[in-house]
């Protein structure tokens with residue numbers, strides 16, 4: 001018994017004596033740290049983009065007219081973990097002012113695997129298009145495009161649709177892509193063959209009134225995951241926090 005007491009005492013002592021050497025990062029919440037520190041995060045992103053490319057190559061062969069892959073931007077194409085780190089350091093959460101400041105800095109990094117993926121998709125021929133649909137607000141369009149260009153993620157044939165208002169949902173914008181209407185008037189109509197995002201709403205309109213249980217059940221029954229829908233990991237934030245309301 002005495003032996004165990006000694007062992008526990010030594011363990012406790014070593015825990016407390018090593019704590020001053022903990023890095024700044026150790027104080028970050030686990031969700032943010034997983035993105036900044038884990039290699040698994042990198043693996044999961046690269047795995048998603050690599051497997052998606054294989055599926056898209058097959059789907060593209062069946063297309064007889066222009067087609068598109070549609071990608072969300074934040075935590076799908078651009079990594080904003082530095083913004084999260086800075087907010088934690090300041091003891092603050094998300095605010096639209098701080099977010100605007102971050103977007104204007106154009107310092108987001110590329111999600112692992114996305115550049116190679118986009119380059120490969122664009123190389124699939126004349127009918128291949130890359131479309132970005134983001135809930136970054138319309139006044140952020142220039143800074144967003146600059147950030148994409150800085151990382152080599154933008155091509156002049158690409159389309160970027162920011163959010164113009166609350167009613168300008170992603171579903172509205174997906175329709176514009178397919179029907180060549182609204183902001184896409186004059187562009188070729190495109191068949192959307194794959195969607196990429198970190199949030200359920202990047203894939204389809206979610207009826208929050210159905211309740212969380214049903215939303216999750218429907219996701220479980222959906223056979224488009226991994227064929228048309230490709231999810232990027234984001235443990236830090238999302239509509240899931242508000243039961244998709």
Ligand SMILES: [Mg+2]
Pocket residue numbers: 072073074075076197198199
């Ligand atoms: Mg996102």
